Amino acid sequence: MTVKKKVKRPVRSNAKLISENEALIHELAEAKETLRAIQNGEVDALVVSGQNGEQIFTLKNADQPYRIFVENMHEGAASLSVDGTIFYSNRCFAELLGVPIEDLIGTSIFDFIKAEGVVEFSYLLSSENSHRRSSTFDFTTSKNQSIPFLISMSPSEIGGGNGVSMIATDMTQQIQIKEYEKQSKELAEAVRARDEFISIASHELKTPLTSLMILSQLQLKMIAKNDPKAFEEDRVKDLASKTVAQTERLNILVGDMLDITRLKSGQMSMKKSNTDLFKLCNSAIERLSAQFISSGCKPPLISGTKTMGYWDPMRIEQVINNLLINAMKYGNNSPIVVTISSTNEVARFSIMDHGNGISQIDQSRIFHRFERAISANEISGLGLGLYISQQIIESHNGKIWVNSENGNGSTFYFELPLGY
Amino acid sequence: MKKRILIIDDAKEIHESLNEALGFEGYEVSSAFHGLDALQTLARMDDKLLPDIILLDLMMPVMDGHKFLEEILVANNARYAHIPIVVMTAKADPVFNGTNRPIALLSKPMTIDRLFETVRCFIL
Numbered sequence: 406m407t408v409k410k411k412v413k414r415p416v417r418s419n420a421k422l423i424s425e426n427e428a429l430i431h432e433l434a435e436a437k438e439t440l441r442a443i444q445n446g447e448v449d450a451l452v453v454s455g456q457n458g459e460q461i462f463t464l465k466n467a468d469q470p471y472r473i474f475v476e477n478m479h480e481g482a483a484s485l486s487v488d489g490t491i492f493y494s495n496r497c498f499a500e501l502l503g504v505p506i507e508d509l510i511g512t513s514i515f516d517f518i519k520a521e522g523v524v525e526f527s528y529l530l531s532s533e534n535s536h537r538r539s540s541t542f543d544f545t546t547s548k549n550q551s552i553p554f555l556i557s558m559s560p561s562e563i564g565g566g567n568g569v570s571m572i573a574t575d576m577t578q579q580i581q582i583k584e585y586e587k588q589s590k591e592l593a594e595a596v597r598a599r600d601e602f603i604s605i606a607s608h609e610l611k612t613p614l615t616s617l618m619i620l621s622q623l624q625l626k627m628i629a630k631n632d633p634k635a636f637e638e639d640r641v642k643d644l645a646s647k648t649v650a651q652t653e654r655l656n657i658l659v660g661d662m663l664d665i666t667r668l669k670s671g672q673m674s675m676k677k678s679n680t681d682l683f684k685l686c687n688s689a690i691e692r693l694s695a696q697f698i699s700s701g702c703k704p705p706l707i708s709g710t711k712t713m714g715y716w717d718p719m720r721i722e723q724v725i726n727n728l729l730i731n732a733m734k735y736g737n738n739s740p741i742v743v744t745i746s747s748t749n750e751v752a753r754f755s756i757m758d759h760g761n762g763i764s765q766i767d768q769s770r771i772f773h774r775f776e777r778a779i780s781a782n783e784i785s786g787l788g789l790g791l792y793i794s795q796q797i798i799e800s801h802n803g804k805i806w807v808n809s810e811n812g813n814g815s816t817f818y819f820e821l822p823l824g825y
Numbered sequence: 826m827k828k829r830i831l832i833i834d835d836a837k838e839i840h841e842s843l844n845e846a847l848g849f850e851g852y853e854v855s856s857a858f859h860g861l862d863a864l865q866t867l868a869r870m871d872d873k874l875l876p877d878i879i880l881l882d883l884m885m886p887v888m889d890g891h892k893f894l895e896e897i898l899v900a901n902n903a904r905y906a907h908i909p910i911v912v913m914t915a916k917a918d919p920v921f922n923g924t925n926r927p928i929a930l931l932s933k934p935m936t937i938d939r940l941f942e943t944v945r946c947f948i949l
Binding site: 626 | 935
């Protein structure tokens, strides 16, 4: 059996409680004000009453300028224990984190560091290295904003134990400036590439234009002179076929320029249908055979069999044409071999020439827009062919690449998923 | 005797059209496809059969027009000094250094009249 003991509570009237509360509130306000005044350096000395009478603690000693400096500076400053507990924070750091100082003290710095920085931060905290250690960390403020801080730590004793003093510099602006600098560099490069492209494109367009202009004006001159040659059937035919060839060339150049614009704006659509890669290759070679022969090059040998897939035949033929013409341009008139092979999943096309080959550095460049391994002065063309080809192959989820060694010829490959 | 013109250009279609036009005007035209090709062609020629004018493209493989000018105006000066060289180019404003200047510029695409005038003007 238990006996409940009656606890005697001191009896206080409501009025007394209220007045005690008021006194406590007043004391708290006074204490807060004192703290604020000390932090702001407005207090020279404190008089503390004790058993031994009143003692004077002066604050206007050698430390005061430093305290004001740390409190008022526009960088975050804090003292941490090695486990990351915040012992002290200046006003700026608390403001940056969006937490009142009194709430910040005693919490862990890790509450604010983004996950990816935690390991490195604890390493810096516990490092035996007595030198200054610094790195950049992303913090999350109480308002869920992200702030990149450059943190510099130096070891210091806190309350007799090990700890670190830390300066936190808000890097938001610097990082933004760097980002802008990077962007403006990229833009300048894009403008340069575009200008070069326009210059090459206009040069390329002017060649067939010159030929067209001279030939048609010559015809007019001959007609004006009543030159019977102007009306000879063979001559008229020859003129017409040259005109057609030049306008076709102009059309291809303009087509390439349009493709580039379409690719850039993502408007190049693929019209896929059941397509035989082998047949496509044969007809492309056949169509180019006259051009091969006139450039002093034998038409390529082709090996392979019927290889069906679900692709855009016109676009894939464009890629094959491009690779064939490249092999003709750069293959030093050596034999060219085209091979078609396939597995259950992919079809592979390869074209091997025995030209000068492509250096490692150029191999990484040639698929970029406006790039070619040889300078614009050397070979005509817009330098867009491989870039457009790559875009076409990639929009079929395939890949295109080159194996080459300087002096030992090049083999270009592309691989296409069958797409069924 | 027919006046002779050497055309140096890497584009086949330029040769085709200029040969026909200049042939129609009564000139004898020979062709080279880049600077080195032209230097070799010139070196093989008898002094009496050297061209009366050279029409030169700038952007060409192997040896471009600038290099050709350098070679012919400086290195082989004596033999070719008298031959006027006209540059035909699609470049907006080609830059030449002091010693390697052509005698005139033809901007591609040029009209047939401008071509004929230029040739007439500089053939001695």
